[in-house]
Amino acid sequence: MILWGWNTNILKQVEHKEIKCPICLHKGSIIIFLMCRVYHFFFIPFFPDSKYIYAICKHCKEEINEVDVEKEDRKLFNTKSYPEHISIQSWTGTFLLLVIIIYFSLR
Secondary structure, three states, X not given: OOOEEEEEEEEEEEEEOOXXXXXXXXXXXXXXXXXXXXXXXXXXEEEEEEEEXXXXXXXXXXXXXXXXXXXXXXXXXXXXXXXXXXXXXXXXXXXXXXXXXXXXXHO
């Protein structure tokens, strides 16, 4: 049995008080998550994928897309607006594999 797949890491969580939910029209209940998918093999993380944004309304519990919000609030859905970096732990398997390859090549 081979265990491989991916996991999702939350890099940053921001609650925006000035955005109005396009579904329930409640102001100040939007939470934006900056997320990253990390691929793993036998539960050892090997490499991260690109970052993406996930937004949800605390009031109505609905997912909010970039196209649903007003035009001036769409900049908050850009991953470049958040300077968070993917952690070095996401590359653990790759570094481990590299060390094994170097060890056996120098032997």
